[in-house]
Amino acid sequence: MHEFKDIPMVRLDSVHVSFNGVRALDSISLELRGPGIIQVLGPNGAGKSTLLKVIAGLIRPVRGSVYVNGVDVTGRSDVAGMFVAYMPQSNEPPGWSPLTVWEFVETSVLTRKARWPRFVVGGVRGVVERCLSMVGVPRGSWYLRLSELSGGMFQRVLIASVLVTGAPIMLLDEPLASVDPEGRVALSRVLSQLATDRLVVVTSHDPHPLLEHTRLVVALNKRVVAIGDPHEVLSRLAPGALYPYWVSEHGH
Amino acid sequence: MDTRLYLALLIVSLVTLLITPKLYWVVSYPTVMAVIGSSLAFGSISALIAARRLYFLAHVTPHMALLAAPLSAIVLGHKGGDWILAVLLVLVLVWTSGYALYKGVSSDVIASIMVSFTASATVLALYYAQRIVGAGRVSQLILGDPLLVTSFEGLTALIVGLLVAVFSLSIAREVFFVGVSRETALVSGLKVWIYDFTLYTLMALSVAIMLRITGFLVTSVLTLLPGAIAVIVARGSLQVTLASITIASIASALGLLASISLNMPPSGVTGLILVTIYALARVARFG
Numbered sequence: 001m002h003e004f005k006d007i008p009m010v011r012l013d014s015v016h017v018s019f020n021g022v023r024a025l026d027s028i029s030l031e032l033r034g035p036g037i038i039q040v041l042g043p044n045g046a047g048k049s050t051l052l053k054v055i056a057g058l059i060r061p062v063r064g065s066v067y068v069n070g071v072d073v074t075g076r077s078d079v080a081g082m083f084v085a086y087m088p089q090s091n092e093p094p095g096w097s098p099l100t101v102w103e104f105v106e107t108s109v110l111t112r113k114a115r116w117p118r119f120v121v122g123g124v125r126g127v128v129e130r131c132l133s134m135v136g137v138p139r140g141s142w143y144l145r146l147s148e149l150s151g152g153m154f155q156r157v158l159i160a161s162v163l164v165t166g167a168p169i170m171l172l173d174e175p176l177a178s179v180d181p182e183g184r185v186a187l188s189r190v191l192s193q194l195a196t197d198r199l200v201v202v203t204s205h206d207p208h209p210l211l212e213h214t215r216l217v218v219a220l221n222k223r224v225v226a227i228g229d230p231h232e233v234l235s236r237l238a239p240g241a242l243y244p245y246w247v248s249e250h251g252h
Numbered sequence: 253m254d255t256r257l258y259l260a261l262l263i264v265s266l267v268t269l270l271i272t273p274k275l276y277w278v279v280s281y282p283t284v285m286a287v288i289g290s291s292l293a294f295g296s297i298s299a300l301i302a303a304r305r306l307y308f309l310a311h312v313t314p315h316m317a318l319l320a321a322p323l324s325a326i327v328l329g330h331k332g333g334d335w336i337l338a339v340l341l342v343l344v345l346v347w348t349s350g351y352a353l354y355k356g357v358s359s360d361v362i363a364s365i366m367v368s369f370t371a372s373a374t375v376l377a378l379y380y381a382q383r384i385v386g387a388g389r390v391s392q393l394i395l396g397d398p399l400l401v402t403s404f405e406g407l408t409a410l411i412v413g414l415l416v417a418v419f420s421l422s423i424a425r426e427v428f429f430v431g432v433s434r435e436t437a438l439v440s441g442l443k444v445w446i447y448d449f450t451l452y453t454l455m456a457l458s459v460a461i462m463l464r465i466t467g468f469l470v471t472s473v474l475t476l477l478p479g480a481i482a483v484i485v486a487r488g489s490l491q492v493t494l495a496s497i498t499i500a501s502i503a504s505a506l507g508l509l510a511s512i513s514l515n516m517p518p519s520g521v522t523g524l525i526l527v528t529i530y531a532l533a534r535v536a537r538f539g
Binding site: 053056057058077078080081082084085086087088090094096097098099100103104107108110111112116117118143144145146161165 | 433437440443483487489
C-alpha cells in the first residue's frame with residue numbers, strides 16, 4: 001500500500017514510568033526497528049499498554065526519552081502522531097456512541113489529512129472502503145453505529161482505523177483479544193502483509209496467533225525480561241518468568 | 253430516520269414558531285426569536301454533551317448561570333450590561349470546571365463542589381438582588397418566560413443560537429470522535445483541548461444568555477434531553493446534531509403553543525414534552 005523512505009524505528013532511552021509512586025516501567029532501553037511485527041508479551045500489569053502509550057507520547061515518563069524515527073516525541077502525542085498510529089486496548093464497543101463505523105474510520109484519516117472544517121477530501125472514500133474490507137468488516141455493517149457492534153467486530157473497526165492512517169509505525173494494544181479464532185488467523189495475515197514495509201508493535205498475552213509472522217519478541221514485566229527471535233526467547237524464558245501464577249496453578 | 257426528514261421536521265417547527273404571532277396576539281416576534289435561538293443553542297450543544305458524556309456539565313452550568321445573573325445585577329445595579337458580566341462569570345466557572353476535569357479531577361467531585369458553592373451563594377445573591385431588580389425579574393430567572401423578553405434579548409438569543417448551532421455542527425465530527433477514544437484522537441494529531449475549550453465556551457454562552465428565556469429549572473432538561481433522545485434515534489455526528497436541534501425546536505414550538513392554550517409557563521410544558529419524547533424513544537428502541 002505504501003512505501004516508506006526511512007526505516008521506521010522507535011528508541012527508548014532509560015524510560016522510567018510510575019503512577020502515584022507505583023512503578024509501571026523501570027529503566028526501559030529498547031530499539032525497535034521495522035519493518036516487521038514485534039510482539040510485546042507479559043502478564044497483566046507488566047506495563048505493555050503503558051509502553052505503547054509512552055511510544056505514542058500519551059504518557060510522559062518520569063525519566064528517559066523516546067525517539068521515533070530520530071525525533072524526540074517524549075510526552076508529545078502530536079509529534080508522535082506524525083509517524084505513529086495507535087489502537088487502544090478495547091474489548092467492548094462504546095455503548096452510547098452513535099458514530100457509525102464508516103464515520104469513525106473516515107474521521108481517523110481526515111484528522112490527519114484535512115484541516116478544520118473537515119469535509120470529506122478526495123481519495124478518502126476508496127481508502128476507507130479498502131481498509132474496512134481488508135479487516136473483514138462486512139459491507140452491511142459499515143453504517144451501523146459503533147454501539148451496535150460485537151466486541152470482535154469493534155476490534156476489527158479499530159484496526160481499520162489504524163490501517164487507514166497509513167502511518168509507518170502501528171501500535172496495537174491486544175488487537176486480537178476479542179476476535180474469534182477464524183478472525184485471528186485472517187487478521188494475523190493482514191497484519192503480516194502490512195508489516196512488510198511498516199513497524200507493527202503488538203501487545204499480547206498469547207504470542208501464538210501471530211508467532212509465524214513475528215520478527216522479534218519483547219518479554220516485559222516492568223523491565224525487559226528478554227528480547228530476540230520469537231522461538232529463541234520463548235524457549236529460553238524460564239518457566240514462570242512471565243506468568244508465575246499461571247504456571248504454578250496449571251503446571252504449564 | 254433519514255437526515256432529510258430531520259431537516260423537514262426542523263423547517264416545519266421553525267415555520268410554526270414564525271407564524272405563532274399571527275395566531276396568538278400574546279406572542280411577539282422577540283418571543284419567537286428567543287425560542288428559536290434557545291432551540292438552536294440547546295439542541296446543538298446537547299448533542300455534543302451527549303457525545304462526550306459530559307452530562308455533569310449540563311447539571312452544573314445552570315447553577316452557575318443562576319448565581320451569575322443576580323450577582324451581576326447586584327454589582328452593576330441599574331447601570332445595564334449586567335448580562336455581559338453574567339456571561340463572563342459563567343465562562344470563568346465553566347472553564348474552571350473544564351480545567352479541573354483536564355487535570356484529572358472526577359466529574360462527580362467537580363459537580364459536587366460547584367453545585368454546593370453556587371447553590372449556597374445563589375441564595376444569598378438572590379436575597380440581595382430582589383431589592384435591586386425586583387422579585388419579578390428574579391422569578392423570571394428561576395421559572396423563565398419567553399413571553400417577557402425584550403426585542404434586544406430576543407435578537408441576542410437568535411444570533412447566539414445561530415452561532416452556537418453553526419459552530420456545533422462544524423466541530424461535531426471531531427467531538428464525537430474524541431468521545432469514542434480520546435487517546436486515539438490525541439495521537440491522530442487532533443488538538444483535543446481546543447475542541448473541549450470550544451465546547452465549554454459554547455455551553456457557557458448558551459446557558460448564560462438563555463437563562464432568562466428558559467429559566468433555571470428547565471435549562472438542565474434542555475441541555476440534556478434533546479441530545480440524549482437524538483443519540484437514541486439518529487446515527488452519525490451530523491445527523492445526531494441535526495436531530496437534536498430538530499427535537500429541541502419541536503418541543504419548543506409545541507411547548508409555546510400548548511402553554512398559550514392551557515395558560516401555563518412555556519418552559520415547563522417544553523420540558524415535559526421532552527421528557528415524554530425521551531420516554532417514547534427509549535421504549536421504541538429498547539422496548
